[in-house]
Amino acid sequence: MKSKKKGSFLRTLSEVASLFKGISIPSVLIIGLCPIIGVTTTVIGALGLGIVFLVVFMLSAIIVSALKKVLPPKTKFIASVITVSGITAVSEVLLAAFLPSFFDAIGIYLSISAVIGVAMLESEHIDGKEKSSEAQIAALRCAISFAVIMFVVAVLREFLGNGSFCGLQILPAEKMMQLIGKPFGGFMILGFLLAASQAMKNRKSNKKAVAKEADSE
Amino acid sequence: MNFLNIVSVAFAAVFAENIVFNYAFGTNSVISDSDNEKKALGTGAFMTVVTTISSVLCFLADLLLNKWNSIEFLRTFVFMIITVASGLLLYELVKRFVKVRRREEKRVFMRLAINSAILGALVLTSAKGLGFFAAVVNGLFSGLGFTIAIMLFAAIRVKLRFCKIPKSFEGLPILLVTIGLLALVFMGFNGISFA
Secondary structure (H helix, E strand, O other), rough: OOHHHHHHHHHHHHHHHHHHHOHHHHHHHHHHHHHHHHHHHHHHHHHHHHHHHHHHHHHHHHHHHHHHHOOOOHHHHHHHHHHHHHHHHHHHHHHHHHHHHHHHHHHHHHHHHHHHHHHEEEOOOOOOOHHHHHHHHHHHHHHHHHHHHHHHHHHHHHHHHHHEEEEOOOOOOHOHHHHHHHHHHHHHHHHHHHHHHHHHHHHHHHHHHHHHHHOOO | OOHHHHHHHHHHHHOOHHHHHHHOOHHHHHHHHHOOOOHHHHHHHHHHHHHHHHHHHHHHHHHHHOOOOOHHHHHHHHHHHHHHHHHHHHHHHHHHOOOOHHHHHHHHHHHHHHHHHHHHHHHHHHHHHOOOHHHHHHHHHHHHHHHHHHHHHHHHHHHHHHOOHHHHHHHHHHOOOOOOOHHHHHHHHOOOOOO
16 A cells, blocks of 8 residues: 555656656756846745746747737737736736735846746747647746755755745854855856756756667677 | 836846846847847947837836736736737838848847846836836846947857867856856945945
């Protein structure tokens, strides 16, 4: 029974992981680098912007893919600019009305997320898809990976820079590296995280190569 | 506004509050368009011209939006459309003087016009509440600050080609660490003012 449970859990995990197959994390990271560095000083800010971006981006992707069928291909770019910036403006109005402190905290980067949205819609991952349903699934994957990257970076930056998690103080802030809260820290954390993931990938591929060699011998 | 104030605005835009290293605006472009120095210079020049043209138009749009009391909510929408319009205007101007491969070049121009560096510089200028001349100077020198940043980065990338980099740092990680170190260098200019 236990092994069945474990098996199903692993299957679910692999299903979740397979959702992100085909999305190049570095390309999503490069497109969204500006908010990733700017907002990830706090976990709440990063999580909030991630969720807002997810909603805004998905709505835009649905509307743009519907417009694609009606509009001539030449006007597609302008249509996506107007759609994304319009929906971002609406989200700004709603956030300013209902969550003013959160709106003030992320302020300028919410406007920047409109640019990121257009750039992602125009990227190969989404624009290259022929069917609108495929494009929407790709858009969902891009937005989720963007939010996950922001969350991971924010957890590390908030803890290392301020000694806290989601505003909850764990270690005294004076003893932490406050430079991590600056853009310098964001770039460094991101660079080292990517390097660590590449090192893990390299180790896995080395192990596989060694196992293959052993099999052939 | 006296001469020293203008110098202070220009210095802040280029060094003390460089849009790339202080706010991380346009870092995607700095990474993807700095393969060689020529491309980097072209991108920087484009950004400078578009930011300057857009800052004039955005100042006028800001005045109108302030008059209608809706600045907070329409800023992103209006500024983005102005940015794209400025990019298209520049493309049409370039097309008159230089022979361009139409479809490819137009796509490149549009991709560059939709850039967080331009929108970020415009929103920052608007938030500072500068006068017309100072806003234009801020736009122009923000673009120049971006050009300096991308040229510096392109020059370092050329040097990186001849360095022995650990395997796990090859590609994007070493580029991010390099930008981080440049950001640390530019932090040294913080707090300097001539006004």
